[in-house]
Amino acid sequence: MKPTGSLSPSQCRLCADVLEPRPVVQLGREARLLIIGQAPGLKVHHSGIPWNDASGRRLRQWLGMTPERFYDPEAVAIVPMGLCYPGRGRSGDNPPDRRCAPHWHARLLAQLPHIELTLLVGQYAQRYYLPGFSTLTESVRNWRALAPAQFPLPHPSPRNTLWLKRHPWFETELVPELQGRIRAMGLAD
Known part of the structure; x- marks a missing residue:
């Protein structure tokens, strides 16, 4: 999915010294849902489509959204902490490149005036956007303090x-509330 209009960081070469740049974002001026995740995985890097993998299927299930709605840039903006695939490490993908978010996020988010709900997916997004971040589990456990504007x-x-097995409350408490918020915004099919 290519970003639209003046929002496009598609020619970014910020990480060219250490990575193979191929920014993967989804942007549209009318988007009301913003998803800030970690960084594209290898499959997403090759396809150029954000969340086009097993993680994306689970995320769409948590949201109660069809792929068609999820991939509508005028409904959903997707801006990862690292815009490009960070490469493989010892126990999975490397962390997102630390230069991306400080360079891109403020200017991209400033061009998304209709955002009503922001999802902070994973520890890197939560560490960057949540003051006083301690652990992912603690942030997710305290989701009510951020809802309905952030989850x-x-x-x-x-x-x-x-x-997920160790924290069943996530799928029994948070996910239904999140799906309700998505429905209330008119983004669920």
């Missing part, structure tokens, strides 16, 4: 299945 979420990766 902190664990990363929906299949690698986090154990976290």
